[in-house]
Amino acid sequence: MVAKLVHAEMEMATGEKIMGWEVKKRMNRIGEKMKRMPRMAWKSTWKVRREDPRRVIHAIKVGLALTVVSLLYLLEPLFKGIGENAIWAVMTVVVVLEFTAGATLYKGLNRGLGTLLAGLLALLIEYIAEASGRVFQALSIGASVFIIGAAATYMRFIPYIKKNYDYGVVIFLLTFNLISVTSYRVDNVRKIAHERFYTIAIGCAISLFMSLLVFPNWSGQDLHESTIFKLQGLADSIQACVNEYFKNGVIQENEDVKSSSEDTIYKGYKAVLDSKSTDETLALHASWEPRRSRYCHRFPWQQYVKVGAVLRQFGYTVVALHGCLRTEIQTPPSVRAMFKDPCIRLATEVSKVLIELANSIRNRRHCSPEILSDHLHEALQDLNTAIKSQPRLFLGSDDSKTTNMLAAAAASQVGQKKPRKNNSSGVTLSSVKTDSSASLEWKNKRPSAEQSKEASERKVLRPQLSSKIAITSLEFSEALPFAAFASLLVETIAKLDHVIEEVEELGRLACFKEYRPGDEIVVTCEKPRVDVTQSHLPSHGVD
Template sequence: MATKVHVGMETEMNGNGRNGVPEMVKNNWKKRLLDFSGKMKRFTGCLWRTIWKAGREDPRRIIHAFKVGLCLTLVSLLYLIEPLFKSFGTSAIWAVMTVVVVLEFTAGATLCKGLNRGLGTVLAGSLAFLINYIATRSESVVRAVFIGAAVFLIGTAATYMRFFPYIKKNYDYGVVIFLLTFNLITVSSYRVENVLKIVHDRFYAISIGCAICLFMSLLVFPIWSGEDLHNSTVGKLEGLAKSIEACVNEYFNDPEIKENQDKSSEDPIYKGYKAVLDSKSIDETLALYASWEPRHSRHCYRFPWQQYVKVGAVLRQFGYTVVALHGCLQTEIQTPRSVRARFKDPCIRLAGEVTKALMELANNIRRRRNCSPEILSDHLHEALQDLDTAIKSQPRLFLGSKKNQTTSNMLALAAAHAARYKQDHGVSLASVKTDSSAFLEWKRKRVGREEAKENERKALRPQLSKIAITSLEFSEALPFAAFASLLVEIVARLDHVIEEVEELGRIACYKEFNPDDDDISVTCKRPPVDVTKNQLPSHAY
């Protein structure tokens, strides 16, 4: 019986060894294939969502991509068509490089880089031809020394000129192209005799590339930097308005409402003022490119693009106050909800009036019309007066009515905490020790007492700070006082924003304000475009 069982088990184990291993390998391969197919499906879905999101945020990106592809196809014909290739030869590569480097997202950026590249090439070619003409009249050694000295002097002077503010702002790319072209032609002219043909071929190739880029940028679905700057200013005003409204509502709402919100979504308060704080370099770049653009519509007549930069600077100063107001929601010491409820109505009304004024400013800039004379309504002043009255009606809250027991309370609580700490961290002493062991025990006790004192001080320090803050007579009112003062500061800074917007309307010749236009409701079906994501890094060749 035992033998039969043993033989059966051995036979079964041998069978599993012959057929089980291939089946296990087969199952592993199936599992790997399923995992790989699942990863490919997820990757394909993620890629498609990214492509769809980029085009949905700003459909002009799709247009720009097609324009770049079409331009590259056109300049590639210089290589693909045999007669054109015989005319230009290998110099046709400069037309391809020009399209890749010059064609930018907006027409102003393309104009700036295209004209800089053309001007730099013309000046460099002319100067290189002059240097070569003078050098050919000399001997070989003198000619090499003359070319080296010319390269050194021109390179030093051109590089130093790049530090001039006006040159750096408007013609830095042209100076780089000038240096590149001048050195290539001048140095190569020492070994190549037909330098005039090199200048001729490269100039025509770059001219063809620039012409195609300008044609595509200005005439085929043009994208204007001025319009981006204009719409960006409108979006910043609306973002600040939404941030203030959301901040005040969250300050007075029940904290349970905030917990029920989706934590994965971006904070709407931060999202509103983030674009304002990061707008300095973008505003200056768009204003520079807009100054290169032609007057493509009636809106561009005498348009002061630098005034938009000033409006952006004022909005950043205004945004810093909104950031501080947002910080009041995240402080360690908070005013109790019962105390906040006493001032809820005037604060919400005040924030609503500020939001209304900012949205009206944004609407006026969008329509290119002057501001209303009554943009700061009487309701704003009434809300300020009501907030002032509400604060004056609570003198005990802000001036204090308790007896001055701060010091005694601090000492009592600190003593109780210290006694509790010693009780929890007490040390038991040995009664009888030998001389050597007593000495070692004495050293250990001394080190232990010092460490205990240090730990006690570290544990007591934050407790004393907390006691010192909470024992103040008006500690409950301090956080709200900061919040209310920042809200009033926002109202004060609103005047500076209105002044800059009115100055913009005066210089830009906005149309006069018409109260009948207020009956027209302006809705935005698509969220405002973030122009910062459309600025691609530039490279020089």
């Protein structure tokens, strides 16, 4: 008994030591994380600033606007003139002041227009209801809230209203219901409505001033730079993809070089494929911005969206081209080497065309009339000649064709000459059933039994036939992955015409300057400074 007690005490002591060690380890981990937190926070803050320095300026602008509008509530003379509704000006600045001028105009004008219309309609209904008695006033307010609420909500489903004025309709509903319902219990509702409208107007005015006149950020310019960046990214992606394809298996690269190449390929087309919602939002906000060009030309935001759609179609081909690098069946390096030079030259010419389109948009000029140079046509002809010079790789020899035909004929003859066994002799029934259901059940089971026996016989013959077909068509299967790669590379040239057409249409609508020889200087494109985190997407919530 004493020995058991001693043993139990030793186990408890050991368990306490283990728990103490685990607690110390957890505390050490928490301490290490706490030490790393300031450094990680600084890295994240610096990364956000480095990606777009305009974010720092925007943060200062918002802080300055909030400080100015807070004076309405803090200063005694202004507070006496406006009252407690001054807080609505602060709320308006927080909600309306966005990163770009277009987004601020979109929200500010929608909020102001929705508030004005809702206030006028609510006061009109209140004036009519007051002259009819207390009971009729309650009924009229309830009926008007139902009718206006249902009608405004239904209007939000109209595509044009939803796209351009959805936020204004939400503010209209909110303001109308607040004023209408409040007017039944509050006597000075007109004064409250007037003060609220004035404060919201002050908040919108301060937001528009800070957004349009103090270091403005234009949605149209962001969309312009985003289109340039996407063209440049696709050019780099195609060039890196083709170079990686012909280096793979020929030159042993280290992991750092491979990872950098993969990043270049992936980032190039990822920015294009993920740009649909951002392009549409920037285009919507750009449609609200004033004309800022020298001749006050209208910003062709719809054409920028079309260019983005064509680039996404082009990007899908680049994705498939990148997929050829990671297929399980790869063409041997010796076969790739035969077509390396024309494919690399073809990719280089395609990249040059995309870079020329990017430079034409950047410099706001039309692209060169000879953008599709003779070098592109020559590279395409050389690739076609190289493929035709190796017919056995892609079409197979006559002997292999004959062997394949004989193998297929033999397989069909074996399938026809298989003897069918009499299943009636092999069927044993545990009990004899004389009713129709039993006979029907037995008939339904017969085909499944026959099919299972035929499948088992085919399994015996399949390895022999498949091995013969694989051996006879070995040359064709080795070149098949490269045939897919070359086909996709040629497909990029076919889709290049659509990109050129849309960019030329963009130049015509935006009134780009004419092309002059010597303008085809290649300029490296920087990453567009498009801030997606600053509510480029229109807010549909109730603010």
